[in-house]
Amino acid sequence: MVNVDPKTKLVLPVKKRGLFFNLWLGSEKEYFMENLAMLLTSGMDILSSIRAVKSEIRSRRMKEIIMNVEDEVESGSSLWRALEKSKVIPSHIIFLIRLGEETGRLSENLKLVVVQQQKDRELKSRIKSAMIYPVVVLSLTVIVGLGIAWFILPRLATVFSSLRLELPAITRAMIAVGNFLNAYGSIVVPICLGLASVLIYLFFFYPKTKFIGQAILFFLPGTKKLIKEVELTRFGYVLGTLLRAGLLVTYAVDSLSKATPLKSYQKLYNHLTESIEEGSSFDRAFSEYKNSGRLIPVPVQQMVAAGEQSGHLHDTLFKIGETFERKTEDTTKNLSIVLEPILLVIVWIGVVAVALSVILPIYSLIGGLSD
Numbered sequence: 001m002v003n004v005d006p007k008t009k010l011v012l013p014v015k016k017r018g019l020f021f022n023l024w025l026g027s028e029k030e031y032f033m034e035n036l037a038m039l040l041t042s043g044m045d046i047l048s049s050i051r052a053v054k055s056e057i058r059s060r061r062m063k064e065i066i067m068n069v070e071d072e073v074e075s076g077s078s079l080w081r082a083l084e085k086s087k088v089i090p091s092h093i094i095f096l097i098r099l100g101e102e103t104g105r106l107s108e109n110l111k112l113v114v115v116q117q118q119k120d121r122e123l124k125s126r127i128k129s130a131m132i133y134p135v136v137v138l139s140l141t142v143i144v145g146l147g148i149a150w151f152i153l154p155r156l157a158t159v160f161s162s163l164r165l166e167l168p169a170i171t172r173a174m175i176a177v178g179n180f181l182n183a184y185g186s187i188v189v190p191i192c193l194g195l196a197s198v199l200i201y202l203f204f205f206y207p208k209t210k211f212i213g214q215a216i217l218f219f220l221p222g223t224k225k226l227i228k229e230v231e232l233t234r235f236g237y238v239l240g241t242l243l244r245a246g247l248l249v250t251y252a253v254d255s256l257s258k259a260t261p262l263k264s265y266q267k268l269y270n271h272l273t274e275s276i277e278e279g280s281s282f283d284r285a286f287s288e289y290k291n292s293g294r295l296i297p298v299p300v301q302q303m304v305a306a307g308e309q310s311g312h313l314h315d316t317l318f319k320i321g322e323t324f325e326r327k328t329e330d331t332t333k334n335l336s337i338v339l340e341p342i343l344l345v346i347v348w349i350g351v352v353a354v355a356l357s358v359i360l361p362i363y364s365l366i367g368g369l370s371d
Contacts, residue, residue: 028062029088030117037110046079046106079106092238092255093117096245103246112241119237119321123230123328130226130332134339141347146189148354154182167361174357211263218264226335229328231265232300236321243314250277268295282308 032053039049050073054066065086072082080098083089089097093113100109155178167175181188203213217223238259242252250273257269268289275285283305286292292301300320307316 028057028059030114030121032057032062032066033089033093033110033117034114037107037114040107040110047073091258092242092252095242095247095251095255099245099247105245109245112245116237116241119233119325123233123325126329126332127226127230130335133336134343137343137347141343141350145350149177150181150185150189152178154178168357170353171357171361174354210261214262214264223335226328226331227262228295229324229331231260231262232296232324233321233328234260235265235296236317236319236324240314240317240321243317249313265295268292281305 035053035056036049039052040046044052047070050066050070054063054070057063057066065088069079069082069086072085073079078098078101080094080101083097084094093116096109096113097106100106200213202209203216204210214227218227235256239252239256242255243249247255253269253276254273257266257273260266260269271289272282272285275288276282280288283301286296286301286305303316303320304313307313310316
């Protein structure tokens, strides 16, 4: 399949997008997988199903990706290999699709994929809704603080400088900040905002350095609990889904390490993969890893070990996922309540600092007049 320029009627090659261009296709990927599973379940062949879903996609980028997948399948490639080349599907889902194709259970495994995507979407939605309140409050605090420092403090500095008073230290500091922003604010403020944006990107988004931001979040009281619960939910559901589909334990744990964005958990899962490949049980693999209880609580490790011994590991993992999914829901509801006092203290400190810098000179002036 090819692209045709509508003006020149020349045949154009289909552009292959890199991973960077596939970051914002979340809902479209879910739509593609859900409808593909539904059509395959109804008895339609893979190629016809891909074409039917493609006709309903509106995004130009997603259409190009599906066209590439269609070309690969049409030329004789398997679906899992075509999706792997597209770089839009996580590796643990690719494993499920591959296993489904090789065992003749593709439609059943795609249903598991859809369920897994729904779980991921619900988790992300809860986290986003929990973070809206603190982000809005902090953003407004920064904006109001910059407005006061940039526009109000220079005027107060002019007024207080005309008075022959010995100003308090806090007022002199505020005046110095006001004068500095009045002279260099148009240069300094954009630089500071740009630097903050770069640091946020480096600490939380850039692949090679985002482990720093993860470490910071993992030690904060409110977010540490939420991050651990979200990861344990992923641990239970993803690993349980892969094992239920028939994937070997080593492949399942290895794909789990690729599914998590957290470096600390990736190291743990890589250790589990290597240890299990050497013949160790989950219980022994956990005990060999230093401070494994900090990442996966000991009771959860004992549940996994018991499930492995009884031969019902995937059922145990699903119970772990369900348990921590409920805990995640409760934590996200309470997160704003936990962060609210901290945010109020930050706002209170800023308000008190500005108020004292203005009120103290006024009291000095009134005292001078009465004398």
